[in-house]
Amino acid sequence: MPSAPLPEHEYARLLELARYDILDTAPEVAFDRLTRLAARTLRAPAAIINFVDQDRQWGKSCFGTGDSTAPRADSFCAWTILSDEVLAVPDTSVDPRFQNNRQVTGEPHIRMYAGAPLITPGGYRLGSICVIDTQPRVLTEEDHAALQDLAALVMDELELRLRNRMLEAQIDQQGRELRELQQTVAHAQVLEEVIALMDAPLSPQEATLAAARLIGTAIYADWTGLVSFQGEEMTMQVAHNKPQINPALLDFAARLPLLPGGVTRALRETTVTTYLEDYAQHPGALKEGVAAGLKSAAWLPLGHYGDASFMLIAVRAERGDRAPWRASDRALLDAAGRSVRAALLRHTALESSARAARQDRLTGIGNRRAFDTDFAARQAAAQPFLVGLIDLDGFKRINDVEGHAQGDRVLQMFATVLQDEVGASGQAYRYGGDEFALLLSGLCEDEALEHVDLAVVAARQLTALPLGASVGFAWAGAADETGGAASAPSPEQVLALADERMYEVKRRRQQRHLPASPSKRSDA
Structure with missing residues (x-):
């Protein structure tokens, strides 16, 4: 039994089929309505909408027969997609292409087949709508025309389905963009508050801790800490944490300054924000943090004040498929880091200027x-x-x-x-x-x-x-x-x-x- 040859531009045809995202989808009323209409219009016991994939034929809707999925080598529709015209086989038993086909010699015992190709606006033939009968039969020209009209209706439904999906995707994208814009606006307000804090009548340490609290809340971190380094000594204050946080994460935060090694100590001299999407995969990850459920983290250098350097750590626990660090999160962290660093530099310069104004240049004591x-x-x-x-x-x-x-x-x-x-x-x-x-x-x-x-x-x-x-x-x-x-x-x-x-x-x-x-x- 010969197999149908491949259509011209087969690779492009398969890409077009994939674009409609129809294969292996659940039954849909619109397509089932069309197969029932085809069977009634052409007075056939069964009608099918088939799509021809790379190695198989797959049935989207089957009326009057069982599942039509079959190897492409046994597919009648694989022959139908070779032409824009209706493929009509009045008696399969005398057609050398199909007489030994297992769908002819066995279930569903096809003796008459007629199929119209499903042609995209770009001219690619994806499959067919066909009618079958267990008795030989010759269809009229009107039957052929009706079948082609039905094929056009199937394509209309596919196009409508595709446009609806594209519209839904566009709406989803617009929704994401709107949410991102809202988040950006909210983050801009947080940044203004951070800048105001750094100019408030607070000590630089107090202002930096309060800024870390604002930032951690805005980016929905599970906990946010302010780390300071003085020589080899590291201290950490938890500036913010979610009420429902795993206690093990807070315990890890408290013990972090006592643990040797780790990503935080390795980044003490960094001047750029570091993001880890999967903390456990980092070679410097602490086993205590992994065991506590730490999933992703960000390290934000905040600059120096006096003999101490400061760094913000924002931590997120394992949380399903949530994106660890969104673009708006990164933008806020980077902008807030620049603002805090600039403020600490300003405080340092002002204090240095104030000390110089109070200091005798020769002896170093007060003037x-x-x-x-x-x-x-x-x-x-x-x-x-x-x-x-x-x-x-x-x-x-x-x-x-x-x-x-x-x-x-x-x-x-x-x-x-x-x-x-x-x-x-x-x-x-x-x-x-x-x-x-x-x-x-x-x-x-x-x-x-x-x-x-x-x-x-x-x-x-x-x-x-x-x-x-x-x-x-x-x-x-x-x-x-x-x-x-x-x-x-x-x-x-x-x-x-x-x-x-x-x-x-x-x-x-x-x-x-x-x-x-x-x-x-x-x-x-």
Whole structure:
């Protein structure tokens, strides 16, 4: 029994058949209605709509007979699609193409076959609508025309079905685009809030943690954490987590800084956002995270502040077929990361500028501006504190004899040791030239003088000339000279009193022609 030859452009025909997505679909009323109509119109016991696939014939609708699926080698319709005309076989038993066909010699015992090809608008023949009979029979020209009309109706139905599918796909796409647009708008609002947070009156750490919380909520992360690195030490704060989160994931987050290795530590120096769609497949994945159900994660570098660097981690657990990181999620993370990094750089620059404005360039301790600011702040706190004014005796001669470079080294040594000595008790300032000042809490005058004395001794090691210090003290804040409660003197009064006492010490020393000594002060 010969098999039907392949139609011209068979590969393109098969692609066109696939485009209609009709093969192996469920029965549909519209096609069943057409096979019933074909059987009645052509007075046949059975009618079928068949499609010819690469290796088989598949029946979409079968009226009056069973399933028509068969190998392509046995297919009558494989012959029908070779022409645009109706293929009519009045008696299969005498047709050499079909007389030994198993559908002729066996079920359904086809003796008469007539099929019209299903022709696409592009001219490809996908299959046929056919009628069969168990008795030989000759169809009329009107029967042929009716069959071709029915084939055209089948194609109309296929085209309608295809257009409906394309329209549904377009509507779905528009729906996805609308949802994505809505998400983008929502993310833009979140980004505005992040930017506002970084300008709010919060510490950079507080603002960054709050920003991480906003971002994690917006991208529907299961939990979002703020990681900070200081040297080799890593800390992590969970900024946000879903209420229904698996407790194992939160436990993993808490233990993450204690676990060696891992993706997070490997990315500590990264400057670009890293996304993992499948965490378990990464060579640096921690088994504890995989066991806790961590599916996908994103690492967002947030920059540096002080001696710490910050990173946001957003984690998602196993969640069916949900896309791990959508385009809008990535856009928000990247934009938020840039905003936070810029804000931290701005904070760092402002603080550096503020420190420079308060810092004496030569000695590195506070300058006159810092003294005035800190004095006012302490005065506003209404707590007693000790103010000291210091003048280095003999310093001008060091400059004149040993040179200004040597004088600078003496000032630097004196300032460094003085600040180190007062330590947590207060702050040392270079008031101007060879004059220094102290703001102290919790120290009496004798204890403060001991600190000044040690600083003078250290500075003397750098010069062969005599060096000493005249010191005057006065109490400020809500205290009197003995530390008891009294009405607080004004800053001008306090500084004038300390200055007066300092120069009183200097005058007495000059009158007695004594060498400068830091332990000498006014008894007033």
